[in-house]
Amino acid sequence: NLNQMPREEGIDHSLSLLREGYLYILNRRKSFASNVFETRLLGQKAICMGGKEAAEIFYDDKKFLRNGVAPKRVQKTLFGVGGVQSLDNEAHTHRKKMFMSLMTSDKLDDLKSITKKQWENAVNKWESTEEVILYEESKEILCRIACEWAGAPLLEEEVKERTKQLSSLFESPIAIGPEHWKGRHSRKIVEVWVAEMIVQVREGKMKPRKGSALHTISLHQDLGGNLLDVELAAVEVVNILRPIVAIAIYINFAALAVHHYPKEKEKLTLGYEQYSQLFVQEVRRYYPFFPLVAAKVKNDFSWKGYNFEKGTLTLLDLYGTNHDTEIWDNPEIFRPERFADWKGSPFSFIPQGAGDYLLGHRCAGEFVTTEIMKVSLDYLVNQIKYNLPKQDLSYSMVSMPSIPHSKIILTNVQRI
Ligand code: HEM
Numbered sequence: 001n002l003n004q005m006p007r008e009e010g011i012d013h014s015l016s017l018l019r020e021g022y023l024y025i026l027n028r029r030k031s032f033a034s035n036v037f038e039t040r041l042l043g044q045k046a047i048c049m050g051g052k053e054a055a056e057i058f059y060d061d062k063k064f065l066r067n068g069v070a071p072k073r074v075q076k077t078l079f080g081v082g083g084v085q086s087l088d089n090e091a092h093t094h095r096k097k098m099f100m101s102l103m104t105s106d107k108l109d110d111l112k113s114i115t116k117k118q119w120e121n122a123v124n125k126w127e128s129t130e131e132v133i134l135y136e137e138s139k140e141i142l143c144r145i146a147c148e149w150a151g152a153p154l155l156e157e158e159v160k161e162r163t164k165q166l167s168s169l170f171e172s173p174i175a176i177g178p179e180h181w182k183g184r185h186s187r188k189i190v191e192v193w194v195a196e197m198i199v200q201v202r203e204g205k206m207k208p209r210k211g212s213a214l215h216t217i218s219l220h221q222d223l224g225g226n227l228l229d230v231e232l233a234a235v236e237v238v239n240i241l242r243p244i245v246a247i248a249i250y251i252n253f254a255a256l257a258v259h260h261y262p263k264e265k266e267k268l269t270l271g272y273e274q275y276s277q278l279f280v281q282e283v284r285r286y287y288p289f290f291p292l293v294a295a296k297v298k299n300d301f302s303w304k305g306y307n308f309e310k311g312t313l314t315l316l317d318l319y320g321t322n323h324d325t326e327i328w329d330n331p332e333i334f335r336p337e338r339f340a341d342w343k344g345s346p347f348s349f350i351p352q353g354a355g356d357y358l359l360g361h362r363c364a365g366e367f368v369t370t371e372i373m374k375v376s377l378d379y380l381v382n383q384i385k386y387n388l389p390k391q392d393l394s395y396s397m398v399s400m401p402s403i404p405h406s407k408i409i410l411t412n413v414q415r416i
Contacts, residue, residue, distance in 0.1 A: 002307045005047070006032035008039040017041060018174075021398030022288040025050050026320035036306065041315075042071065047297075047308065050317030051324050055347040057303055058316040059355030059362075061089065064295035066361060069313070077183035078173040078242075080191070080235035085361065090223060092361075095236075098220050099364040100357055102213050102240070108371050111149050115375040118144050123384055126413040132386075134255055135407035138248040138376070139163050145372065146244035150237065151208025151215055152197060165190050166245045169238070174400045187238075194234040194241075202227070213240040243365050249401050250369065251376045252408050253287040254280070256395075258381055259388060261334055268381045278336035280373045284351040285322045286334050288395070288402045292317050293353060293361070318350050386410040 008028065017024045025048045028037055035051040049058065058064055065088045070079055079085050084095045118141045126132050143163040147154040154162060165186040172183025200206035201218040208214040217236045220228060228236070257279070258265045267275045297312045308314070323331040327348045329338065347354045352363030363369075391406035 002302055003305045005306045006034045006037040008037060010040065012040045012043060014041050014043075019398065021396070021400065022291050022319045022402070023397055024048075025292065025315065025317035026323060029317070029320060036304065041313065044313055046313040046315060048315045048317065050320040052321070052327055052345060052348045055316060055321060055350055055354040058293075058295060058314065059347070059353075059360045061298075061359060063298055063301055063308070064314065065298045066092075066295055069294050069296050073180065074173045077169055077180070077187055080187065080238055082232050083235040083239055084364075085239075093358050094223050095220075096358050096364065098216060099236075099239075102211075102216060103364065103367055107149075107211065108367055111145070111368060112371055112375055114145050114148050115372050118148075119375065119379045119383075123379065123413070123415065126384075126410075127415065129413070130411065132410040132413055133407050134410055135248055135252050135403055138251045139167050139245055142245045142248055142251075142372070143241075146241045149212070149244070150240050151212030152194070152237070152241070153206075162190075162193075163245065166238075166242050167248075169242045170246045170401060190238055190241075191231065191234045194237045195230045198230050198233045198237070213237055240365075243363075244368065244372070246401070247369055247372050247376075249289055249403055250283060250287070250373055251380075252404055253289075253395075254283045254373060254377050255380050255408050256393060256404050257283055257286075257334060258377075259393070264334070264336060265381060267336075268377070272378060272382060275336065276374045276377055277370070278339040280370050280377065281339040281342075281349070282334060282336040283373070284369075285328075285349060288319055288397060288400075289351060290353075291319050291400060316354075318353070321348065321350050321354075324348075383416060384413055385416050386413040 020027055028039070028048065029035055029050050035054050036047060036049040039046055039048060067086050067088050070086065075081050084092065084099060087095055122137060122141050126137070140159060140163045143159060143166055144154065146166070147162070168183045168186035169190070172180050175183065197206060197214060198218045201208060201214060214237055217228070217233050220233070222228060227233070258268070264279065268279060292315045294313060294315050297308045297310050297314060300310050301308050321327070325331060342349070346356065346362070352366050352369065353361055355362050357364065387410070389409055389411050391409050393404045393406055393408070395402045395404045
């Protein structure tokens with residue numbers, strides 16, 4: 001005997017989603033007093049959910065699937081076509097194992113050394129520069145890190161262009177008009193660049209470090225024992241390069257937090273080793289980045305007395321789950337200490353997706369993200385000092401991705 005889910009009346013609410021952005025689902029969860037509700041988005045019926053229990057359901061691969069869910073405009077910019085994000089079942093687990101094989105502790109150690117080296121180079125340059133725009137500069141640092149770690153050669157004269165192209169992939173998915181088309185164009189260019197490298201690796205003309213992303217993905221075999229199509233392999237290499245550049249967004253929010261919460265900054269200066277992990281987790285919980293993830297109901301099932309009909313588009317609220325009062329004590333307060341005694345459910349702290357890495361779609365790059373953030377934060381707090389001239393440090397809760405409006409201008413950067 002199933003009930004009608006709380007339902008938002010009307011023909012389509014895509015505009016409300018664009019207007020309310022990160023808060024769209026959370027606002028309605030509050031006003032319906034329900035962690036699940038029905039609405040209409042992109043011309044179809046859609047279910048929106050948030051909270052820990054909803055995340056558990058959403059990441060149950062017997063209940064939801066991903067193939068054919070991402071809208072074209074997202075595939076043509078952010079994700080690429082045919083990559084791990086769109087796979088289900090065995091094919092997904094097999095591909096995901098390949099991604100997770102890149103995330104061993106030795107490889108993360110390499111990543112940390114590369115990150116330090118690139119920050120050193122950048123700081124040397126910044127000391128003799130009048131003004132640094134942190135967002136732009138950190139994207140460039142990250143592009144260098146991404147290529148070096150992935151085993152992809154990057155000429156000095158290419159850096160600016162490649163940085164722009166890779167950034168455009170995550171800056172354009174929701175954009176309308178020229179910005180969006182720039183994203184699609186950049187994806188074509190980046191995929192051709194990477195595909196050429198893959199061909200050379202396969203022909204033995206290019207020898208990236210064994211175990212690097214370029215090496216591993218170029219030679220990866222699918223379940224049938226075949227190499228991936230070159231275009232598809234390129235999509236997967238870009239699935240490593242692009243999101244590393246996107247860590248610039250978190251680096252900027254970390255810098256903002258350091259500025260807004262001087263007491264927290266002090267704790268970072270005193271006990272960096274212990275406190276930076278907590279600080280970085282709180283940055284990922286508190287600030288808006290990836291708003292939600294989407295899936296489709298695999299087979300009819302019921303949950304909490306409501307029917308989930310096969311094929312229904314379902315969105316899980318990542319931002320709202322990280323700001324859920326059932327999970328977090330005063331979620332609107334920035335307080336890294338909350339992570340000191342945090343019990344660590346894989347379904348409650350979900351800035352990069354929930355659940356299990358191999359069985360589900362949880363982000364493959366969470367360790368990469370936190371390690372790069374910790375090294376970067378150390379530079380911002382303990383290695384350099386700088387001034388923040390008057391600027392607009394506010395950030396939008398609507399535009400995606402959200403970045404402090406001024407992109408954080410630093411002047412008078414000096415080593416400590
Ligand atoms: C998937 C967020 C960085 C690689 C995801 C998902 C989210 C996410 C929300 C989707 C989860 C889902 O569909 O259930 C982020 C954020 C990052 C970040 C906010 C911060 C910059 C990275 C990095 C890498 C990476 C640095 C690689 C080095 C991936 C891959 C997937 C993924 C390969 C697809 C996983 C799958 O479908 O199984 N990420 N990510 N991400 N991310 Fe990240």
